[in-house]
Amino acid sequence: MKLIFATSNQNKIDEVKRITNLEIEGTSLEIEEIQSLDPVKVAVEKAKAYFNELKTPLLVEDTSLSFNGLGGLPGPYINDFAKALGNNGLIELLQNRDNRRAVAQVTFALILDENTIHTFEGKVEGVITNEEKGKNGFGWDPIFIPTGSDKTFAEMQDSEKDRYSMRAKALALLQEFLLANPL
């Protein structure tokens, strides 16, 4: 059974296909996310909203990037921050701040029916660089160095990124669940 992965971001679809053996397909339906600094709440509400339209089991994802020095911002608003500021603008937000720590989180919400939603969270701590580094990956990969490495995600090959990445961690939990509870 192909699972619908409700995202318009082809990069995310590609990563899920690379990391898992899940059979997924995208959807052209676009539903707005809610305003909240809680990634799980954003993902759960998104899953409900898509299910309400599509009436089939489906998967949604929220990626958030929280700066410790900014009270958790951008958090789930990272997409709009990135659009408004670009990676260099994100770096400037932390200009002259000692605390460059950040937490990247990917939350998958799998909705099976109206009342059954499972969430899978992957988190990775790291720091925001002073300048963009590397050409791989997408989004803010060039400015995030995960703890334990000295490279940004954009300086890593896929296999190395997947060892650190919050998306891979969340997907591991999702896969484990689906193995025990096939659709």
Next chain:
Amino acid sequence: MKLIFATSNQNKIDEVKRITNLEIEGTSLEIEEIQSLDPVKVAVEKAKAYFNELKTPLLVEDTSLSFNGLGGLPGPYINDFAKALGNNGLIELLQNRDNRRAVAQVTFALILDENTIHTFEGKVEGVITNEEKGKNGFGWDPIFIPTGSDKTFAEMQDSEKDRYSMRAKALALLQEFLLANPL
């Protein structure tokens, strides 16, 4: 006829009552706002969502505060920015930046039936101060000086604030509309 003003912010209800002769009442129903940097879109979607539940003509409001130097952020996310950072944190976002200009916008959306939504926008330009000033008002009133004044909103008496305020401008448009098109 009393109009439902769908907000949980008593300060906003008080301002509408002070500025207009509209008969309004609040609602305990809380619906999440959508993620968007477009205040009109946020207001329109909120109006639709409330109407979908309450099935009666109603009014919603979105307040946004956009920093010119931050690509329009915080915009409609000003509430979450304020919660995460406080007024001093908002000031710090502009630390060492020459461009302290900002636009405050209030958008009312009046929904009469599923297909009839009217929006009323009030904007005021100004600057963000280097420190909090004044004790009146609410929210970010202590850090916003509207163009044409040398005081923050929080240093003004109500009557003076209402001469500048984006909420008063939007309400004037709403009142004009309701005078020509009684409910």
